[in-house]
Amino acid sequence: MDPISVKRMLLWFCIIASTHGKQCGQVDDNYRFDCHPELDASQQKCEARGCCWAPGKSPARDHAVGVEFDVPYCYYPLDYPGYVNGVPTPTEYGFTVNLTRTTKSYHPKDVMNLKMDVLYETDSRLHIKIYDADRRRFEVPIQTPPFTSKAGNPTYDVQLAPTSGFTVTRKTSKEVVFNTTINPGFIFCDQFIQISSSLSSSYIYGLGEHRSSLALPIDWRRFTFWARDQSPSPNINLYGVHPLYYNLEPNGDTHGVFLLNSNAMDAILQPAPAITYRTIGGILDFYIFLGHDPIDVVKQYQDVVGKPFMPPLWALGFHLCRWGYNSVNGTMAVVERMREASIPQDVQWNDIDYMEGEKDFTLNPTTYKNLTKLVADLHASGLHYVPIFYPAISSSQSPGSYPPYDTGVTDNIFTKADDGSIFIGKVWPGDAAYPDWFHPNATRWWQTLARKFHNAVDFDGMWLDMNEPSNFVDGRLQGGCLNNNTYDNPPYVPGVGGNSLYSKTLCPSARQHAGLHYDVHSLYGLSEVRISYTTLTNIRKKRPFIISRSTFPSSGRYAGHWLGDNVSEWPEMHASIIGILNFNMFGMPMVGADICGFGGNTTEELCTRWMQLGAFYPFSRNHNSLGMVDQDPAVFSKASQDSSRDALLNRYSIIPFLYTWFQMGNANGSMMARPLFFDFPYEPALYDIDTQFMLGEELLVSPVLTEGATTVNATFPPGRWYSNGATITGEPPMTFTKTTSVVLDAPLNKINLHFRGGFVVPTMIPQQTTTKMVENPLMILLVCLDVDGTAKGHMYWDDGESIGSFENGHYTWWSFSAKNNEMMSTIDHDGFEGSSKMSFFGFLVEGVSTKPTQVTANGQTCQFEYFQTSQILDITCPKMPFNKPMTLKWS
The missing domain is CATH 4.10.110.10 (Spasmolytic Protein, domain 1)
Known part of the structure; x- marks a missing residue:
């Protein structure tokens, strides 16, 4: 200047x-x-x-x-000079307006001329883009819905302020859901973009991935977005980036706001209530979703980023892993220990110790040379196998000795440093290069390596770790990052861990095919899972199963997530519930935490309670670290084994229910794990509850989360609730007209589960693997009557592993309904041949107030037993095919 x-x-x-x-x-x-x-x-x-x-x-x-x-x-003073709104010009999808400023801000490289496109995409979804009017800037390369037509009857109204800023108002209630006029400090510079909005209430949720309460604190709290290898801790950026929030409105309606931006960013919440975004690149690309309840907003969000993948059925079973089995024999000993204890298990995993020198696509020639046979034995027993993979590829060996690096160099797929050389950092194998997953050759390279390894080790899924991407040094192994580079050291650095963008990762000035690492850093995990999803599909020709540590909006289309390197401490159980609920909000229902903790040594009581809780994570895996005590459920006392077995058998019995919810999520964005208030948005007493959760609409989980506790202070929403006690002679139903707190008994061998009245829940006789369960499926319908004697439900079933089962019609769909002392089962679609193998084993009808004298199914007399205290009718009928209409009557 x-x-x-x-x-x-x-x-x-x-x-x-x-x-x-x-x-x-x-x-x-x-x-x-x-x-x-x-x-x-x-x-x-x-x-x-x-x-x-x-x-x-x-x-x-x-x-x-x-x-x-x-x-x-x-x-900022109230009259701080900023951008001035021009005259809006109507477009095919809404309107566009020029924003200009005549005075520069205090940050360098102001963009003086902006354009704002307002797009009425659907009646409840508004899309607003603010960008440089004169020069193209980086935009996140994920697939979003194409514009087809302008919304015919939008539920929102967009108004430009007389001078600067705009408001978005819900038409019905006149509630202002987004308002940028409250802060005159709207700044748009090359490496500093800031915009603020009011919030409708102090109840705001989301903004991941962070360790916090479910309802986010608005006490000037900062949430930083920049993917980082960081064990879960408060007030610091973690593995993934999800700049999405949900905000409750005073009348109970809900809206969501999604900022599609992958650059390093802060979001500050303050007591006004209000939110301020500060990002250091890209554009402002907002989606605003207006829903009547939070679940509606979740579905709308997934309409933009994509619906979650449909997992194979076996992925819903129990998974077991640790870093430190140390050998094939050590791995198999734990599998056999689980069998001897008759504890269900579907998947065995291996951590990094199976590799030679911690290098991808290798086997330790001494301790894991027989891994091929171990996997074959697992498959023969109906189990599945998942190994770990890291993105960083060892680069220090002599040329020709390690094909993953040699072919990567040939295919030119490695991320480059600012000087054009291959970027070398340091991870588990030592000096390492980082694949550029955006490179057009990356898919072929990764698939070739994975196929060759799969020919030797017949793995069923992929565990993608360290893909933030992680680095054991800050920046390049030799030289770090350039101090005079505005990408490595921008004018403003959000509150990232380590206080620099390259702390524990690559230099932002590194170059990838899609742009500078500065722009695409937080997309690294997403770009890897997209290629891995294609790779696994092409290799196995079956439904892929992938778990990734780093995630970004749309990751749920390809992968699930685990919550990272937690520790074996009691508060971590509570934190895991919040993390799981958040990722379900982010469109990633296949999520769980390392049961019993990854780091540190667990205790029997902690692990017993955690197994009870983890049995109802959508992704249920016990995993711990090198050098820690064994914590697989079969290693503890008989009492602990019995408790873990009972919890897992409960999980396995409701797998048809879980599988149905995963399919509904895949088809229409329905939410699996959810906070209590999501189904009861007009109950303010539920807004802060994050020690319990719902699975679907039907099941309430109330775990013990504190050491030594033998009771649980549980909160119940209005309605009728049935206990899934140790026996069907257990507690009577509880009926509430308003949200109510109840002290529940919770001895060490019990987790409190309650089914919601008004629903029919499909269940199955559990066995030790899902493979055995589907060989001869025996179905039990749990009919939980509401106070008016009605109930409804659904069930989806297919072969459990084929790609496109739903899209190709190769599935069966049942509907269930109950009223006036009868329950009907109808088949809405019967395209799965295997449904003919399924048969009714029995029925449990809950909420029957008086003992009937007769029970029939399709006119045939059934045997029954009635329990007055619990109001349960336990029915056994002559064997009937499950894929035929059925009417059950009691009188």
């Missing part, structure tokens, strides 16, 4: 600083928006930006990671 321009800039700052006195005093503390988010703010620096300075509650203000903020000392 020339000296005259500098003088003009300083003069402008002085003028606005001297004229803002009354504007500063009019700003309520909760509505102060931070004008100096960088470190070391001072009055002089603040006022040089034309902003207001006034001390807040604390004597000093520190932006270090992990330190909570409070009222900003430096904040």
Whole structure:
């Protein structure tokens, strides 16, 4: 900038600083928006930006990671100059408007001319893009719905303010769901973009991946987005990036806001309530979803990013892993221990110790040379096998000795440093190169390696770890990152762990086929799972199963997620529930935590309670770290084994119910694990509950989360609830007209499960593997009558592994309904040949207030037993095919 321009800039700052006195005093503390988010703010620096300075509650203000903020000392005056709205021009899908500013902001490289496209995509989905009017900028390369036609009857109204900013209002309630006029500090520079909006209430959820409460704190809390190899901890960015939030409105309606941006970003919540986004690249690409309830918003979000993948049936069983089996024999010993204890297991995993020198696509020639035989033995027993894979490829061996690196060099698929050489970092195998999953040769390269390895080890799924991408050094192994580079060291650095963008990862100046790593860093895990999904599909010709550590919006189309390197401590169980609920909000229902904890040594009581909880994670896997005590459920006392077995048998019995919900998620975005208030959005007493959760609409899980506890303080939404006790002679049904807290007995051998009245839940006689269960499926219908004697339900079934079963019609779909002392089963679609093998084993009808004298099924007399205390009717009928209509009557 020339000296005259500098003088003009300083003069402008002085003028606005001297004229803002009354504007500063009019700003309520909760509505102060931070004008100096960088470190070391001072009055002089603040006022040089034309902003207001006034001390807040604390004597000093520190932006270090992990330190909570409070009222900003430096904040924008009400008349801070910004972008001015032009005259809107109607378009085929809404309207467009030019935004211009005549004075530069305090950040370098202002974009003075912006364009805002307002797209009425559906009646309840609004799409707003704000971008450089003169120069193309990076946009996230994920598939989103194409524009087909303008919404015919939108439920929202968009209004431009007279000068700057805009509002989005729900037409029915007049609730303002997005309002950028509250903060004049809208800034759009090359490497600093900031925009704020009001929130409809203080109840906001989402903004992942972070360790926090379910209902997010709005006490000036900062949530940073930048994928990082970081064990779960509060106030720091973790493995994935999901800039999506859900906000409850005062009348119980819900809306969601999704910012499609992959650059490093902060989101700050403050008590106004309001949110401020600060991102250091890309554009502002907002989707706003208006729903009547949170589940509707989840579905709308998945309409944009894609529906979750349909898992194979075996993936719903119990998984077991550890780092440190140390050999094939050590792995198989645990499998045999599980068999001897008759504890269900469907999948055995191996961590990094199966590799030679921690290198992908290798086997330790001493300890794992017989892995091929182990996998064959697992398959013969009806189990499945999943090994770990890392993205980083060892680069230090002599040429010609390690094909994954040699062919990667030939195919030119490795990420490049800023000087054009292969970027070398350090991970488990030592010096390592990082595949560029956006490169057009990457799919062929990865698939060739995976196919060759699969020919030797017949694996069934892929576990993708360390794909943030992780690095054991900051930046390049030799030289780190360039200090004078504005990508490695941008003008503003969000609150990332390590205080630099390249902490524990690649230099942002590294080059990939889709752009600078600066732009695509948080897409690394997504880009790997997309290729791995295609690879596994082509190799096995069956439904893929992939679990990934790093995730981004649309990852759920290809993979599930585990919550990372937790520890064997009691609070981690509570945290796992919150993480699982968040990822279901993010369109990733196949999610779980390492049961009993990854790091540290568990105790028998902790692991017993965690097995009870983990049995009802959508993705149920016990996994622990090298050097820790064994924690597979068969290693503990008989009492603990019995408890874990009972919990897992309960899980296996409801696999038809779980499988149906996964299919509905795949077909229409229906949500698997959900907070209690998602089904009861007009019950404020449920808004903070994050120690319990629902599976589908039907099942309430209330685990013990504290050491030594033998009771649970559980909250029940309105309705009728039936206990899944140890015996059918257990507790009577509970009926509530309003949200109610109840103290439940919870001895060490019990987890409290309650089925919701008004639903029919399909169940199956459990066995030790899902493979055995589907050989001769024996079905039991659990009919949970509502107070009016009605119930309804559905069930989906296919062969459990074929690709496109639903799309090709190769499935069977049942509907169940009950009223007036009868239950009907109808077949809406029968395209799965195997449904003819399925038969009714019996029925449990809950909520029958008086003992009947007769029970019939399709006119045939059935045997029954009635339990007055629990109001359960236990029915056994002559064998009937499950794929034929059936009418059950009791009178």
